[in-house]
Amino acid sequence: MDKSKKSEKILVVDDSADTLEIIQRNLKTKNYQVYTAKGVEEALNLLSKISIDLVITDIKMPKISGFDLIKHVRDNFNDIEIIVITGYPSINDAIKAVKDGAEEYLPKPFTDQELLTIVEKTLEKMHMRKLMKNELHKINEAPFGIVGNSHLMQQIFKAIEKSASTNATILIQGESGTGKELVARAIHYSSLRASAPFIPVNCGSIPENLLERELFGHVKGAFTGAIESRAGFFQTADGGTIFLDEISETSTSMQVKLLRVLQDKEICMIGSGKPQKVDVRILIATNKDLYKLVNTGLFREDLYYRINIINIHIPPLRDRENDILLLIRYFCSKFAKELKKKELKFSDNALQVLKNYSWPGNVRELENIIYSLMVMNENEIIDISNLPSLMKFSAVKGAKLNRTLCEVEEEHIRNILENVHNNKTKAATILGIDRKTLREKLKNYRSDSNN
Ligand SMILES: Nc1ncnc2c1ncn2[C@@H]1O[C@H](COP(=O)(O)OP(=O)(O)OP(=O)(O)O)[C@@H](O)[C@H]1O
Numbered sequence: 001m002d003k004s005k006k007s008e009k010i011l012v013v014d015d016s017a018d019t020l021e022i023i024q025r026n027l028k029t030k031n032y033q034v035y036t037a038k039g040v041e042e043a044l045n046l047l048s049k050i051s052i053d054l055v056i057t058d059i060k061m062p063k064i065s066g067f068d069l070i071k072h073v074r075d076n077f078n079d080i081e082i083i084v085i086t087g088y089p090s091i092n093d094a095i096k097a098v099k100d101g102a103e104e105y106l107p108k109p110f111t112d113q114e115l116l117t118i119v120e121k122t123l124e125k126m127h128m129r130k131l132m133k134n135e136l137h138k139i140n141e142a143p144f145g146i147v148g149n150s151h152l153m154q155q156i157f158k159a160i161e162k163s164a165s166t167n168a169t170i171l172i173q174g175e176s177g178t179g180k181e182l183v184a185r186a187i188h189y190s191s192l193r194a195s196a197p198f199i200p201v202n203c204g205s206i207p208e209n210l211l212e213r214e215l216f217g218h219v220k221g222a223f224t225g226a227i228e229s230r231a232g233f234f235q236t237a238d239g240g241t242i243f244l245d246e247i248s249e250t251s252t253s254m255q256v257k258l259l260r261v262l263q264d265k266e267i268c269m270i271g272s273g274k275p276q277k278v279d280v281r282i283l284i285a286t287n288k289d290l291y292k293l294v295n296t297g298l299f300r301e302d303l304y305y306r307i308n309i310i311n312i313h314i315p316p317l318r319d320r321e322n323d324i325l326l327l328i329r330y331f332c333s334k335f336a337k338e339l340k341k342k343e344l345k346f347s348d349n350a351l352q353v354l355k356n357y358s359w360p361g362n363v364r365e366l367e368n369i370i371y372s373l374m375v376m377n378e379n380e381i382i383d384i385s386n387l388p389s390l391m392k393f394s395a396v397k398g399a400k401l402n403r404t405l406c407e408v409e410e411e412h413i414r415n416i417l418e419n420v421h422n423n424k425t426k427a428a429t430i431l432g433i434d435r436k437t438l439r440e441k442l443k444n445y446r447s448d449s450n451n
Pocket residue numbers: 145146147148174175176177178179180181182183245287363364367
C-alpha cells in the first residue's frame with residue numbers, strides 16, 4: 001500500500017496531554033488521520049460524529065475508565081478496533097481489556113516504533129476482516145467464474161474483453177495454477193465463437209507421435225491400424241477455439257507444423273498430401289519463459305514471434321494479496337455447497353498466515369487446501385494449528401520469530417538509537433552497555449551489511 005495515502009482514522013484517548021501529543025505526532029508521520037480526547041466523555045462525543053477505525057485508549061483515567069469506553073465501543077461499533085495503552089501494567093488489566101474486546105495491549109512506556117507496529121498490525125487485521133465479511137457479493141458477480149478484485153486482475157478482465165472481440169492468437173503466460181485455462185475459456189465463451197467448441201489440448205501430456213495424430217487427424221491407411229479416417233482436434237474445433245496448453249513441451253518438428261497452421265490457416269491430415277482450410281482460433285499457454293527457451297534453442301524463434309503478439313500475463317497469487325482472501329471465501333462457499341457442510345471460519349492468525357504464504361502452486365494449491373480443510377477438519381474455526389505444516393513456517397516468518405539473536409539485538413539497538421536521535425551516550429545508558437561496546441556492535445553491523 002502507498003504509505004502516503006493512509007486514510008484510517010485513529011482516536012487516541014488519554015488524560016495526559018503530553019502522551020496525546022507524542023502519540024499524535026508519531027501517528028501523523030505515517031499519515032493517519034488522528035483525533036485526540038482527554039477523557040472518555042470527549043471520546044464518546046467524537047465517536048458519535050466521526051467514523052473512527054481504531055481507538056487507542058488509556059485505562060486509568062479520572063471520572064470514567066477506559067474499560068467503560070471499550071464496552072461502549074464493543075456494544076455500539078462492532079467494526080472499530082481497540083488498542084489499550086496503560087501506565088499501570090498489570091496482567092489482570094490486560095486480560096480484562098482483551099476480554100472486553102480490545103485487540104491489543106501495549107504497556108507504557110513504549111517506543112514510537114512499537115506503537116506504529118501494533119497499529120499497523122491491528123489495522124491490517126481490520127482490513128482482512130472487512131474483506132472477508134463484505135466481499136461475497138463480488139464473488140457472486142465474478143465474471144466467467146474468475147474471482148479477483150485486485151488491480152492486477154482488473155487488468156486481466158479488460159484483456160479478456162479485448163481478446164474476445166478479435167480472432168487473434170493470444171499467448172497466455174503465468175505460473176502453474178494461476179488460471180491460464182480459465183482465462184482461455186473466458187475468452188472463447190465471450191467471443192463470437194462461443195457456440196462452437198472449445199477444445200483444450202495439453203501438449204505436455206500427449207506423446208509426440210500421438211500429438212500430431214490427435215491435432216490433425218489421419219486418413220484411412222495412413223499407418224498400420226488406421227482402418228478408417230479420423231478427424232483431429234483442429235477439425236473438431238472448426239468454427240471454435242483450440243487451446244494449446246504447455247506449448248513449450250512440443251518438439252521442434254511439431255513447432256514447424258504449428259507455425260504452418262498459424263500462417264496459412266491450413267492443416268494436413270496424416271497420410272494426406274492435401275492441405276485443408278480450418279476456421280479455428282488458437283489460444284496458447286505456457287508456464288515457461290519462452291524467450292529463454294528460444295535462446296537455448298528449445299523453442300523455435302519464428303514460432304515465438306508468431307505467437308507472442310498479444311500477450312496476457314497472469315500474475316502469481318502471492319502478488320494479489322487481497323484476492324487470496326476473496327478466493328478463500330469463494331472456495332469455502334463452493335465446497336460447502338458441494339459437500340453439504342457448514343462454511344469454514346478462520347481465526348485472524350490463520351488468515352494472516354494464508355495471506356503471507358507464498359502459494360507456489362497458486363490458485364490450484366489454495367483450492368486444494370480449502371477442499372482438504374473442509375473434508376478433514378472437525379473444528380468450527382480454523383486456526384494456525386489446523387493448517388498444513390508447510391504453512392506454519394510462514395506463520396513464524398510473519399511473526400518475525402525466525403530471527404537470530406543477533407538480528408533481534410541489532411533491531412533493538414537501532415530502535416533505541418532512533419528514539420534518542422542517535423545520541424550514543426543516551427542509547428548506551430538505556431541498553432546497559434558502555435559506549436565502546438555500542439560503537440563496536442554498530443561497526444560490526446556495518447561490516448556485515450557490506451559483505
Ligand atoms: N481467479 C480464479 N478464480 C477462481 N478459480 C480460479 C481462479 N484462478 C484459477 N482458478 C482455479 O484454479 C484451478 C487452476 O486453474 P487453471 O487450470 O486455469 O490454471 P493453469 O494456469 O492452467 O494451471 P497449469 O499451469 O497447471 O495448467 C482451477 O480449478 C481453476 O478453476
